[in-house]
Amino acid sequence: MHGGLPETRTKAGFGWFGIVRIGMVQAAIGALVMLATTVLNRIMVVELSLAAAIPAGLVAWHYGVQMARPLWGHGSDKGARRTPWIIGGLAVLASGGLLATQATLMMAANFPLALALAIFAYALIGIGVGAGGTSALALLASGVAPERRAAAAAVTWIMMVGGIVASAITVGKLLIPYSPERLMEVAGGLAAVMVALVVIATFRLERQAGIFRDETAGDAPAPDFRAAIREIWAEAAARRFTIFIFVSMIAFSMQDLILEPFAGLIFGMAPGESTKTVGQFHQGGILIGMILAGVGGSAFTGKRPDGLRPWVVGGCLASGLGLGGLGLAAVSGPPWPLEANLMVLGLGNGIFAVASIGAMMGLAGAGKTTREGVRMGVWGASQAIAFGLGGLLGAVGLDLARALLGDVGAAFQLVFAVEAGAFLLAALLAVKATGGAAMRAGLAIRDREQFA
Numbered sequence: 001m002h003g004g005l006p007e008t009r010t011k012a013g014f015g016w017f018g019i020v021r022i023g024m025v026q027a028a029i030g031a032l033v034m035l036a037t038t039v040l041n042r043i044m045v046v047e048l049s050l051a052a053a054i055p056a057g058l059v060a061w062h063y064g065v066q067m068a069r070p071l072w073g074h075g076s077d078k079g080a081r082r083t084p085w086i087i088g089g090l091a092v093l094a095s096g097g098l099l100a101t102q103a104t105l106m107m108a109a110n111f112p113l114a115l116a117l118a119i120f121a122y123a124l125i126g127i128g129v130g131a132g133g134t135s136a137l138a139l140l141a142s143g144v145a146p147e148r149r150a151a152a153a154a155v156t157w158i159m160m161v162g163g164i165v166a167s168a169i170t171v172g173k174l175l176i177p178y179s180p181e182r183l184m185e186v187a188g189g190l191a192a193v194m195v196a197l198v199v200i201a202t203f204r205l206e207r208q209a210g211i212f213r214d215e216t217a218g219d220a221p222a223p224d225f226r227a228a229i230r231e232i233w234a235e236a237a238a239r240r241f242t243i244f245i246f247v248s249m250i251a252f253s254m255q256d257l258i259l260e261p262f263a264g265l266i267f268g269m270a271p272g273e274s275t276k277t278v279g280q281f282h283q284g285g286i287l288i289g290m291i292l293a294g295v296g297g298s299a300f301t302g303k304r305p306d307g308l309r310p311w312v313v314g315g316c317l318a319s320g321l322g323l324g325g326l327g328l329a330a331v332s333g334p335p336w337p338l339e340a341n342l343m344v345l346g347l348g349n350g351i352f353a354v355a356s357i358g359a360m361m362g363l364a365g366a367g368k369t370t371r372e373g374v375r376m377g378v379w380g381a382s383q384a385i386a387f388g389l390g391g392l393l394g395a396v397g398l399d400l401a402r403a404l405l406g407d408v409g410a411a412f413q414l415v416f417a418v419e420a421g422a423f424l425l426a427a428l429l430a431v432k433a434t435g436g437a438a439m440r441a442g443l444a445i446r447d448r449e450q451f452a
Contacts, residue, residue, distance in 0.1 A: 014143045014152070023156040024201035025086055025136045027163025028194040029129060032090075032097050034164045035187060036062070036125055037391075038278065039171060040104045042260040042271055043183070048107055054115075056257050056395030058100075058122045063388025065126030066381060070229065073134045073377025082135040083202045089132020090198045094191035096124030101187040105180045130384070132198075137376045139206070141361055153357040154294025161287045161350065168279025176272040232378055241360070244426070244433035245379055246386045248316065248356065251422035252349060253390030255323065258398055258415065259342075262326070265408055267334055281339045285346020286353070289315065293354040308355045309434040315352025316427035322348050323420040330412035348423075359434050394419065 014022075041055040072085065099121035106114035137156075144152045167190060174186045232238050259282060263274040293311045322345025329336035360379055394415060401411035 014140070016155075018205065019140070019144065019152045019155050020159070021201045021205055022136055022140050023159030025090070025132065025198050026156045026160035027166075028090060028198050028201075029093065029133055029136075030160040030164040031167035031190065032093050032194050033125065033129060034167050034279075035097050035171065035190060036100050036122065037256060038168065038260050039175070039183070039271070039275055040100055041257050042264065042274060043104055044107065045261045046264045047178075047271065048104075050107070052258065052261060052395040052398050053392070056392045058118055059257060060388035060392040061119060062096075062122040062126035062129070063384040063391070065123050066130040066384030066388075068127075069130045069134045069380040069384060070377035072131045073138055073375075073380070081206060082139045083206055085135035086132045086139075086202055087195075087198055089128045089130070089135065090195055091128070092124050093128025093132060094195050096121045096126075096128055098187055098191055100125065101184055105184065126384075130380070134377050134380050137380070141376060144361075151294060151358075153361045154290055154354045157354050157357055158287060158290045158294060161283055161290060165279050165283040165287055168275055168283060172272045172276035172279060175275070176270075178271050229378070232375055238375070238378075240433045242379060242382050244429045245356070245360070246382045247422070247429055248352070248426035249383045249386035250390035250393070251316070251319070251419060251426050252352070253387040254394035254397075254415070254419040254422065255326075255345070256387075257391045257395045258412070261398075262330070262412055263338070266330060266412065267338055277339065278342065281342035282346040282349075285343040286350035287346075289347040289350020289352075290354040291350075292347075293351040293358075308359050309430065311351055311355035312359065312430040312434050313427045315348050315350070315355055316423045316430060318348025319345060319352055320348075320420040320423035320427075322346075323416045323423065327413040327416035327420070330409045330416065333409070352426075355434075356430075 037059055041059070044050045044055040045052050100118055103114045103118035103121055106117065140152055140156060171186055171190065175182060259278050260274045263269045263277055264271075267274075269277060293315065296311065322341060325341040325344065329338060329341055360376075397415045397418065398411055401414045402408055405411050405414070
């Protein structure tokens with residue numbers, strides 16, 4: 001034993017049922033975060049008539065807290081178990097969601113106190129997502145055979161989006177008719193169900209893998225945190241991929257906080273209706289896109305190291321096309337086929353997301369001494385910073401555009417055009433970041449690992 005870690009690893013790793021169980025953790029995370037990033041965001045902007053920058057700032061704050069993901073991942077690497085990090089993180093996330101709901105309902109009566117409570121609540125949400133999510137992904141990356149990692153990433157992300165879609169549709173229906181009391185009841189039920197789901201999903205899960213080690217590191221203990229960060233940043237492939245993740249996730253997240261307000265302000269939808277529509281068509285499109293990328297991407301990855309590159313680039317381009325369509329919808333209004341447009345955007349988002357995560361999983365086990373936890377933490381931190389910055393840029397940009405242009409439709413059109421341009425830039429970066437040279441660094445581990 002070194003640092004409380006087993007010296008050997010179970011050769012078989014996770015089967016599909018074990019992968020699905022980790023996917024259930026991701027589904028619970030997605031369902032709980034959905035409440036804060038869609039429902040509460042909508043309530044603040046439309047029902048309370050607050051500036052979009054306020055919920056965007058809170059969401060950005062919860063992503064900013066996740067800058068500590070590498071530390072949590074490193075702690076998980078050096079510890080004896082990851083399950084406590086997962087369950088503990090989900091419990092903190094659920095508590096933060098309940099506090100955030102309460103704070104939102106207090107804003108009309110006592111805004112300063114409610115804002116202070118919301119800041120604390122969104123910090124808890126960030127801690128919960130970071131600690132639980134990083135540990136779950138590290139367990140997945142270290143417990144799945146390399147040739148199965150892309151498919152495993154697809155399964156878990158499909159389940160995460162499935163959790164978002166299911167919770168959005170269910171919450172949307174339960175909030176009709178809307179009332180503050182009903183919102184609090186729904187939030188409490190969602191929190192209780194998701195925490196219970198995670199406890200069940202992770203029960204004795206680690207026994208299936210029996211590993212916290214990367215065989216390429218031999219029996220050496222995990223390096224200290226600073227040494228691990230230096231090793232990762234010294235790798236050209238890891239460095240380029242980190243930059244790509246940052247830019248692409250900014251493009252991905254700029255749309256996140258304004259889709260429901262867009263449906264409410266331009267198409268006149270009520271809270272439950274906008275939540276249901278965006279969840280069913282945009283998130284549903286993401287789900288379909290993830291399935292397509294998971295099946296097709298896995299087939300191509302087995303044949304060549306850069307097999308995921310066309311899927312990453314194609315997903316970015318399709319996302320840009322969908323955002324361009326929303327820009328036209330912003331000035332045409334209800335005659336525009338919003339549901340179909342959201343589906344196209346979701347398809348592009350889903351293809352891009354799964355292909356990118358599949359590439360990330362391939363690189364996660366490529367370190368000489370660093371473990372999966374800290375490496376997934378670095379990319380998770382880059383993603384979290386980009387999500388926070390992107391959401392803030394989208395919402396603040398909308399506020400500024402509305403003030404300067406004096407027209408809500410023109411303001412949405414401008415912001416959607418900027419987001420489409422960001423996806424085009426991400427597509428260009430993806431050509432280098434997910435090319436053969438980059439991915440061979442991650443896939444070379446296959447030649448060194450001998451799975452039973």
